[in-house]
Amino acid sequence: KLEETDKEHYEGFEGALGDLRSALEEDDLDAAHAAMKDADKHLRGAQTQLTNKKTVKQLTALVMGVHIKDVDVLLATDALDDATLEYNQIGTKFQDKGLYDMIAEADTEAADGVIDALDRAATAAEAENTAKASDAGSEAFGAATQGLHAVADANVAGAAHMAALQGLGWDAATLSTIGGPGTDYAHAAALNLYRARAYDAHWVAANGDADTAATMGSDVFAHFEGARAHEALEEADNDAYETFESGLESLQTGIENGNGSGIDDAVATIDENLRTGIDILAGGNAPLLQSGFFRARFEDAYERYQQGEADAAASIAEGLFGRFEANELDFHETLEDTSESLYETFEEEHLSALITAYEDDDSEAVDTHHQGVLDVLLDFEAEHSAALASGAEAGYMAARGFDAAGVAALGNADRASTIASDAFAHFEAGAAGYHEAIEDADEERYESFETALGAVQTAADDGGDVYAEAKTFNDEAVASAYAIAEAGGASEPAAAIMSDAFAHFEQAEVHEALEEADHDTYEGFEGALEAYQSGLESGSSDGAERYAAMARTGGFAVAGSVDDAPPVDSAAADSGEDERAEADVEGGPNVVKGTPDDADHV
Template sequence: MPTRRTIVALAAAAAGASIAGCTTDAGADSGDGNDDESADAAVGPELGVAAEWNAIRARVDDALALGVAEEFAVGAAVTGDTLARFEGATDEWGAHEQLEVTDHDAYEELEEALEELRLEGLAEADLKRTRTEAGIADEQLRNAQRRRLSHRNALVFDVGLFAARIGDVAGLAAAGAFEAAAEIADETTERWESSIVHDEVSAADVELYAAFEGELAGLETAAADGDLEAVESGADAATDAAFDAAYVLAEDDAAAHAAVLSAMQARGWDAAVLAALEGVDPETAAAVARGTLRRFEGARVHDAVGAADHATYEAFEGELETYADALETDEGVDPAAADFAAAALRAQFAVAGALEEAPGDDHGGGHGRGHDYDDLEGGPNVVEGVPEDVDHVVELHAASFEPDELTIGAGETVAFEHVEGEPHTVTAYEDAIPADAPYWASGDFDGEDAAREGWADGRGAVVPGRSYVRTFEVEGTHEFCCIPHEAAGHVGRIDVE
């Protein structure tokens, strides 16, 4: 089923659109809010959310790196988790909510790009498509950073992304995927040389510029030679240089602190990726987390987090230690990773001087429904779990039905099961079901307009742990959508024979 995203992706590929992490001069003075006069360089929650956008950019890069290593299934899982976390970040200063506020089109493009990255790129082992969709996803977040921050502070987050990319090289090498590590190192060097950051760092500190460029070149050579010790040593030195460059470029040290923390969060996620790869010893994954802790303890940002809020500092170190232990024992890795990421997010807001706005706090706003679903109604045929007597199950993911096309027999029953993301609906398109079929939707509405109005009032929702169940009696094609995620391509079709 072609979507608008398919068309956009193909057009972007034909035009040679930038891939994830690439920086270009496009739009540098376009009046879209990325110049120094139109953006506020002051410390504030904008830095906190920009750092979280960077963590998402880094995870997109993780997925791409896994595709290069032909670890497509793990890459798809990383992308699905990233999309689900983004979907759940609906507090007032959450990554999801703030992207929608900043640029609604970018929000829709990001969600659809992540879904296409997972289903059309990684799930299909299509590396070209993976590169294209990763580039589209990265572009939405980078442009949002440029709109919300001053020019130089926005560039600081590009530097942070280079640090995260270097971590991918080290991670692939640790997994024994040296060829892929060398390819990512080569791509990182190419991105560096064509980036705005390259020229800005050169102008600001020529010695630091030369050091970083030299470390990148050495990293590629070490990966090509299959020398793990040299890769790890080079990655450490290159990361140190990238962090130093962040402080050289930043208008506010707070911006550099936040960028460094997001890069450390990204490195923490690398450990979870390693833990998911077959043949990787749990101690190898744990070593990445412990190395991140050591780097934090020796970094400038260490004292900045402590000065901003001691409890946040303690939580960051504590969750990172707990995460390393979980990796070592290979037990409870996923929840430990999520807890560490939450602690990193809070630290990012703390160094930005915006701890009270940090997502997840009790006092926080939270435009969306968050995880309190008491005010939502499912309606008839929305039930707990999945009944045993159904004939087919369609899973409701963050922004997709799986499968999104299904052929069944007349009289067979389908359960639409919520497995991921925020609340969904299952809503038939009134003009895309058989003429003699009664209208159907979760919430039991008598028409599509009523279903859309009902969703606005919190009715027709399918929440975690529940499913919408329908028996299809009328032959023909039934097309449907999830109302809140329709713009992201959350549509499906059932053919009844």
């Protein structure tokens, strides 16, 4: 719509957004502020063309109201001087821009309410009473919305009010990630582990155990279908999502048919498309996950060497060298930027020498340089926060569980036990902060994680089902990644924002307007709001986009144009229940209910 209205404003707005992102990445707040003002200018210009200056001024009053609630982010991060300044500046602008006078002509109580509440909010923030400051800010927001309904047409006021409620949702989402990498990073960590699992199925198949390899491949598919990362990948890049699932199907087919080149191609497809999702979801933190993946693959090479496959081990190490030089997921550049010493030690001292050691079948050199590359990458991870390092280490640890299962399936239970024992020792030694991070985030999860890892070793020692225990341990490792990533954010104040939003909506004029305009949208919005608030209270910000989509549809509904609303994706349209979780079947791509005669997997 923006492009149709005015191409110049459209291009100017997009350019300003790009400038804003660049400025924030460079921590240039002055440039970020200038870009924000530029974006605002282009949006206001387009709004004026679509409506008129009077309407845009009315909308500006509500933008100011949302800005008041934005200050909750400063309160939650103890930036109280900045919060005080913002409250005072908003009050000044509210009067200087004529917004007070505009509202006072129709509703003096609302206009005075904005100014009075802002004064109290500033006083409370200055006195370091964040609760009173936030409460007063909520009152100011309520007065601003009351004023909007007094001066604007009902459809304009209703649509703008729903947009303001949407804005509160994004404030909560921002708070939920402050101090921690957030849910998207955990999704990326979960996807990273599927890369390692696909390669495990590959090497088990290469060693002649097609049945176990096929099971490993189908279990990846089954796990993904019910995983939190499923929807995240689909939304991040639908093509990557579909091609990844297609790659899983091809992997199973290749294993079942004993088609080595087909297996190679399928694993490459899986890896490539998972990397696409990881790059989008993890962003600048993707190199940490690549480090964890490299560590898991170096372990794969070592295990194949222990099985007498020196050539295969050399090939894996050589392939990792190629990935590193290609700067896959920006790993090469990030390692070098983080520490030139670590970079040189990794590439020049150990990686090249490890390849040579495998090629020469020099077991002593293999041990030295294998441990060398692992240690350097662990040191690289430790240069970052424990929460970020934990995403890499969760995948690495789970991959070691599957390594134990793989060698056990190939008849080497003693080696499987050693792998599990070494993994436990690595974890107890700290694992770049992963050990303490789990314990701090969720003590029960920490205990169940250790129990599951111990069960892998016990199964190897007692001739039990190592693979079954590895799958249980995998679930614990993935859950730990989410617990750590989500524990870092300010989930309590984020949930409080949405609690305030709910209370505001229940008493607001737009509540009745939405219910009368379209009852289904009204129920969908309230359901999304409840689910989002509940998720934030549990440490998850997964509901932000669904809530935003329903708020947007609500805006169209109260404006009398619900049929013109952009399509709401499946996350926003359903009731919040995961239908996949209700299914009592699991398996590969051809899973169906019941037992049809032509079923090839039950």
